[in-house]
Amino acid sequence: MKDRPSVMDLPDLPKGELPAHLELQRTRVVCAADAPSYTESVQYSGAYMAFGVDNSLRLEDFKKSFKVEVKYINDDDMEFDMIGIDAALANAFRRILLAEVGGKFSVSHLAQILILSVVPTMAIEKVFIANNTSVIQDEVLAHRLGMIPIKADPRHFEYKADDENANEKNTIVFKLNVVCTRKGDRVNNASVKSEQLIWLPEGSEMPFDTKTKFTAFGCGQDKLPEFASSPICSQYPDITIAKLRPGQAIELECHAIKGIGKTHAKWSPVATARYRMHPEIVLTEVLEDDLAEELVAKCPAKVFDIEDLGKGRKGVKAARPRDCTLCRECVRGEDWEKRVSLRRLKEHFIFTIESTGSLPPNVLFTEAIKILIDKCQRIIAELS
C-alpha cells in the first residue's frame, strides 16, 4: 500500500531538533507567579545527545548567531542588547566592569605576568584636614570626598605605591577652603559643592612643619601638554560635599591616586553596569473583549495593546515586551496564569552601562573584554 506513513515521519525519530517543550526549557526562563523555573542554563555538551542535538560550543555557529544591537549611546551611559551569549559570559563582563576595569597586576614581579594596559580611574585617597568646624565629621567628609568622580584621564598617570613619594606623575592635589559667613540676611557658602575643589597643579601647599606627607612635584602639572587645555576638576560641579552654617569652615587638601574598583568602589569607572534578560509574553489562550481590556488595564508598564479583530471584537497582543518589568500583575488573580505565560529569553541580554564620566561607556566595555582576554592569556602563560 502506497500511503503507508514514511519512517521519517514517525514522531519520536531524532531529527536533530529538540521537541518544543525541551526547547522551551533550554532557551527560556518561565516566570510563574510564585517562582521562576528552568533558571539554570544547560551547559553540558552532551545534554541532548539522545535527540541527536549537539549542545557544544562551535565557534562558527556562535559567530553566526551572535548579535549586538546598541539602543542608545551617549557620553554618560549606553544600553545595548547582546543576543546569543550565555549568562556566564555576560556576568563575567559585568563583574569586570564594576571591579576590575583599571586593574594592573603587580609591576614588580616577573615578566610572565602580563601587564594590562587598561583604564583605571582617579579618586581621592588621602585627605589632610587643616580645619573642620562643620558638623560633618572628618572621616565622613573624607569618605564623601573619595566618592567624588574626578575628570582626569587616568592613562596620563601612574600607579602610586604606599611608600612611594607623591609626585606629579601619580598624584592629583586638590584643596578646599570654604568659610560660611553671614552678610545680613544672606548666608554665603551654606552648601559646599564639588566645584569648590580647587586643583593645585604645583602640588601640595601644606606647610612643611605640619609634618604631613607633602608632595614633591618636579614640574607643575599644568605645564604638561595633557592638562594645559583641560584643567582637572570634579566630573560634576554640583555635588554637595557638606553643608555649613555661619562661622563654620572647612580647610583641607586631598591627594587623588589611581586604583581599581576591586580595592574600593570609589575607583569603579561605572556608576553601575547591569543586565536583564529580555522578557517574552505569550498569551496561551485567546482573550477577547472584557478579558482583553482587563489585561491591558492590569499592566502597569503598558505592555499590552488592544487589537481589532474585526466585527467589533477586541483582542490583545503584547506590543512592548521589552518594557515588561516582570511585576507579575498580569498573572495575578484566578485563572490568569493559564492565560498569560511570562518568560525570559536566556540568551538575550539587555545591558546598561552608566559611566561616572571619566570615560565613555563603550570604551569601558571594550576594556572589560580586553581584561578577560588578558586573564586567559595569563593563565595560558602560567600553564605552559
Add this chain to the structure above:
Amino acid sequence: MATAKEYGDHADDQSGSTFALTEEDHTLGNSLRYILNKDPRVSFVGYTIPHPSEERVHLRLQTTGLSARSVLKDALKDLMAVSEHVRVTFEKAVEEQKALQGVREMSVGVSGKSGITHQTASTAADAT
C-alpha cells in the same frame, strides 16, 4: 603573584586534574566552567572557591582521554576567541548607532541627545 598549579590524579593518566588558580574569582571561574562544559571532550568540570577571603579558584577537569591541561588551554583560547568576537561585533554596532544618531540629530536639528529621557545624562552633559 598570580599562579596556576595543576594537581593531577595519576602520574601516567593526565585526563583528570585539579587546577588551583590564584588571584581569580567567579569572573574567570564561571566563564571557564561554561566554555569547558561546552567542549565535547570534557566529561566533568566544576569549580569552587575554597574560602571567600582567599582569592583562589580550584577547577576540577576530567576529560574523555586527552590531557586535562591541553583541554584547559584550548578552552582558554576559545574563551579568548569568543570575547574577541564579542568585542569586534560590539564596536561595529556602536559605530553604526553613533552614525545613526548623528544623522538623526542633523535632520531634526537638535543639539544634544536624540530621544533619551535620562535626566542624569542631560545634567551631566550640561555640567561638562
